[in-house]
Amino acid sequence: MADQTFDTIIVGAGIVGSALAAFLSKDNEHESILLIDRSFHALSGSTGSAPGLVGQLNVSQTLTTLAQESVQEYASMAGAFKKVGCLELASSDAGLSEQQERLAMATDRGMKASIVDHDESAKLLPPIVKKDSFRQALYFPDDGLADPGVITHAYRSQAKSRGVQFEEADVVEIKQSGDAVTGVVTADGRSFQARQIVVASGIWTTSLLLETIQKQIPLVPVAHPYVYSSARDSRHIDYPFVRWPERLVYARDHGERDGFGTYDHPPLAVDNPGASAVSDWQGSGFDTAVSKALKECFSSGFGSAETDLSSDSLELKLQEKISGIFTLTPDNLPVVGAIGPEGLWIAAAIWVTTAAGCAKFLTKLLKGEDVDDHMKSALDPGRFGSSVPVEELKKQALKTYNHIYGADESGGGS
Template sequence: MPSTLTIAQLNNNPSPRRIIIVGGGIVGAALAFHLSRAESENHIILIDKSLETLLGSTGHAPGFVGQLNESPVLTRLAKDTVQDYLTIPGGFQTVGGLELSSTPSGLETLERRQRIAQEAGLPAELLTPEVAASLAPDFIDANSIKHCLHFPLDGTANAGIITSYYVHQARARGVDFLETAVTGFATKKENETSKIATVKTASGDINSEGSTVILATGIWTSSLISNGSTPVTQLPIPIVPVAHPYTFTPLRARRVGTPYPFVRWLDHHVYARDHGDRDGLGSYDHPPMQLDPTKSAIGAWPSSFDQVLSDACSNLKNKTEFQIQGQNTDPEEPWVANKPFNGIFSVTPDNLPFAGRVPDVANLWLAAAIWVTTAGGTAKLLAREILGDDENSTTSEDKALLDALDPARFQGVEADLLLQQSLSKYNDIYNRET
């Protein structure tokens, strides 16, 4: 998709109703879509370094949308997200989710999660190993598990289709798109706060003094916020990019019958899904590894990930079908689809996204560290807050959610501690132990 305007056109036609979204993955696209649905005079511009290819985490996300999290905030956002995705043709498939365990502590976890699910209005049923295995017979050996919890309303999201839908709908409503890499910002002091006066790009500077600027930049957010030697904000924004191994079976004919549910082996921090023409598997069972992303959200392949995948595959019945050897060690080389890869995504100290206004930068908002699981719901929430008119006013529930996602919530905490807390969340990414 080509750009619909130039930087010169932007600078020659300043507007006090301009909203600049930086980042064209599923979060930025969802924001453009939901902001454009309002009856307003806002001029919305989405900027991304590639309008044709999803270079961020959206492009390789496993796509599972598990609605229950032991954080009520994430549960609410996930439920809202599913309602959004269900309106998108081909965007969401309700295949269900299975959580498996073979330990007494695992049974306690599943029983607790069933109670929490029921309180949240989400159906969840404990199954026998035999019944669970019948739902995904190539994945599950009934003799190797003891406890199973089924979430029938969970499913898989096709992030590419969803993002494309948001983009085309937003474009039809007058949202403009600009393909260029944002490289930094120039700020201007104004009373007790500052504001972003210039958005710097590889193609030239954009005057943004009268604009609202939203960073939907995922794994690149921390580097953009740090802005070289002149940070944009004095607040800590701990969004930590981490490495994550994912692999596939070779391409095959699609299975006959109902697609498999998404399956998680809680005791081993391993998950698997049916992609239709192949199966996929990922693991969190390794020391967290911080990375600095370069051109895309595909990182260099650490040799240690070969063993991580080998151990992960041992939990599946079709263990021998999965590829376990990484394809390269150079993140600048092209990614070969359907091969093992290191997919970079973000973690935070509390596993919650950042969504809201940055209080010491008058015109800056964040929408970052947001997974596909909660992208649609978070974008709707933030759009209501940004628009702030009678038709789109926030509710008391919205305000509680925004308080939990406040970009200023880690003010006063040391950076080293925030980094340590973020990395510690990686091995229990679903917040089961909170």
């Protein structure tokens, strides 16, 4: 049977690939698009384990713009986004002055933000923060919680209704002829042809590019812990989510349980991710690296009377522990654009927070429309150049993990 031919093939139907399929097919009935994923049933990529915190202010104006565009999108989708707000806590003098800087930055950019004193913050906070552990909070009322599963499925439905073809298959090869891509081959031996291929394969992007076109880009899959408390009664209040930059921790109310994440541990690269973006908690020293951070976090900062997460009872009282995996880059900005050979594009290292904005931006590039030049170079996959060896760039990328809330151009964290 002859290979099926498309204008564009998108490899990966996580939140990024699905959003791209929806945007690219909109008002574009002449474009034939194929969306391929290993599974359309489970969300086995990073999208499936993200708790969906969306904070829009970032030192990088590019990330702020992409996050604002994404929130605008999510807010228009049923059940996709709750504007619960975000409270960033501080307890040290350095933390307080950092809040002043962030407040000034937000005000400059026309974003809503205010400093809230201890007593007012205590009223707004979910009862999972120990009240004597912080001094004040920086409040962003327009931030909120996205539901990555709802968003991904909504984009897939939009794409399907606009004629995008879906195939469940594992792409094992990107085919090339001369300087241009020509299609993909799947593990079950099928071939699909296209003049454009977009790799939106999350943490598997590096291996797919390296194995099939011998292209090295400095993307580093890294393990990240997220833990859930045991079940409790619903509080029936939409509490803001909480970030604590000084302690590198964050938390949110999930309705009938609480969720906590930490960056306060040595970063752990995941060189060969398996079939899902959740790795083994016990393996690769992750448990040892993380349990100290969690104990510290629950002994003096987080915890609630309802679920008794004191550090002594921690192991017993956690209902679920996830070692998720997401992708880091040397500057903590996504990579979105053409990478060569001709017709090959990439959309990787993208958070839920900026997924819709990045997918819209890539849609414009694919359609040859005008885009903001600054954003194009900030996201350009070729921006790292070739003067620094890729292995060195990967080390830089890994180091950004502990500065995810940093005051430099990085900082896209939950």
